[in-house]
Amino acid sequence: MAETLQPIKAILSDIDGTLLNKNRVLSPLTVEAIKKVRNLYNIPFILISARMPKAITHLATQLEITDPIIAYNGGLIFHNSEKKEVVQNLTISTDVAYDVYSFLKDTDVHISLFREDEWFVETEDYWAKREINNTRVTPEFAPVEKTLEKWARHGFGVHKIMCMGDAHVVGELEHFMRREHVGNANAYRSKDTYLEITPMGTNKALAMHKVLDALGVDAANAAAFGDNYNDVEMLREVGYGVAMGNSPEKVKKAANVVALHHKEDGLAHELIRLFNL
Numbered sequence: 001m002a003e004t005l006q007p008i009k010a011i012l013s014d015i016d017g018t019l020l021n022k023n024r025v026l027s028p029l030t031v032e033a034i035k036k037v038r039n040l041y042n043i044p045f046i047l048i049s050a051r052m053p054k055a056i057t058h059l060a061t062q063l064e065i066t067d068p069i070i071a072y073n074g075g076l077i078f079h080n081s082e083k084k085e086v087v088q089n090l091t092i093s094t095d096v097a098y099d100v101y102s103f104l105k106d107t108d109v110h111i112s113l114f115r116e117d118e119w120f121v122e123t124e125d126y127w128a129k130r131e132i133n134n135t136r137v138t139p140e141f142a143p144v145e146k147t148l149e150k151w152a153r154h155g156f157g158v159h160k161i162m163c164m165g166d167a168h169v170v171g172e173l174e175h176f177m178r179r180e181h182v183g184n185a186n187a188y189r190s191k192d193t194y195l196e197i198t199p200m201g202t203n204k205a206l207a208m209h210k211v212l213d214a215l216g217v218d219a220a221n222a223a224a225f226g227d228n229y230n231d232v233e234m235l236r237e238v239g240y241g242v243a244m245g246n247s248p249e250k251v252k253k254a255a256n257v258v259a260l261h262h263k264e265d266g267l268a269h270e271l272i273r274l275f276n277l
Contacts, residue, residue: 006239008043008274009221012070012208013267015049015056016134017227018244022263024134026062033268034063036277046070046211048204050160050196050230053078054117055135068214072159073188073230074207075199076116088210090199091115091157092185094148100161100197101144103176109165112139113147115158120147127164161197170195188230205233223274225259225267227251242270 013019021027034045045063047056048070056069060080068087069080077087097113104111110127113120119139121128132138151158163173174195177187186198204226212219220239224231227244228251235241235254243255244262252258260266271277 006218006220008041008223008240010044010046010212010215010217010223011037011271012046012048012211012222012224012234012238014204014226014228014231015047015051015059017246017262018225018231019047019059019267020262021265024136026059027265027268029265030268031063033271033277034065037271037275038065040277041275044068044215044217046208048207048224048234049073050190050198051135052114052117052119052137052159053084055137058136068211070204070207070211072114072202073196073198073204074202074210075159077207077211087214088207090201091159092161092197092199093157094152096181096184096197097148097158097161099180100163100173100177101148103173104163104169105144107165107169109163109169109173111144112160112162112164113144113158114160114162115151115156120144130164131162157199159199163195163197164193167192190228190230203233204230205237208234208237225270226255227262240274242267 037043038045044067045065046067049056050073053071056071066080070077075090079085110125120142121139122143170193174187174189188196190196219237222238223240224234224238225242226235227247232251232254241255243252243258244266246261259270
């Protein structure tokens with residue numbers, strides 16, 4: 001293992017823009033590097049993402065990893081086993097989701113609703129097709145009001161609301177959420193045209209600490225890979241933070257090292273260098 005500040009005893013990785021290549025799949029080099037690290041060093045490799053569980057578990061299967069999975073940026077943490085025992089389950093109330101719907105119902109902004117492994121959209125529009133292509137998951141189709149009524153009736157909360165469309169309207173929704181629901185949900189602008197709404201208390205760094213504590217690993221002995229603003233705290237709080245070459249400058253400044261672009265298998269090359277593979 002190459003010299004680092006502390007011995008690495010666990011690795012966490014974001015998925016989109018980090019783990020996957022330009023075709024949004026795992027490259028053969030990435031699969032080989034991760035398997036080698038796990039086999040040679042017996043180090044947990046933890047996938048951490050805003051994605052829903054089944055958009056993550058198929059990647060874990062390809063990588064042959066059984067470590068805990070952090071979905072919805074920490075809204076849902078579960079053991080990657082047959083029973084999928086839940087470690088953390090945070091949700092947004094359906095009342096908040098109704099407010100989001102009411103704000104957007106007279107606009108063309110797309111709304112996706114997520115709960116556990118359920119993903120509901122109203123139609124297979126441009127935005128739904130993009131997400132289907134990105135995640136390899138197909139949604140169910142139903143009116144937003146009907147979905148929320150069903151979940152409210154069963155006492156279910158919402159793990160994530162994704163709103164995609166005109167940047168100006170998305171920006172207005174972001175301001176609305178900060179004004180009306182600052183204590184009820186997090187609103188994160190992953191792109192100008194994307195607003196991801198997640199439960200209070202969801203934060204990659206907090207989720208990371210919860211999982212590392214359960215594994216008995218100090219954050220100083222962990223490495224983390226990420227590429228976007230929601231990775232910044234995680235990269236700062238581990239012993240070895242790696243920002244991808246495609247990251248914004250703020251993310252790069254939060255890391256110990258900047259890897260190659262994700263389209264150039266930056267994660268794999270950094271693992272090869274770091275562990276002398």
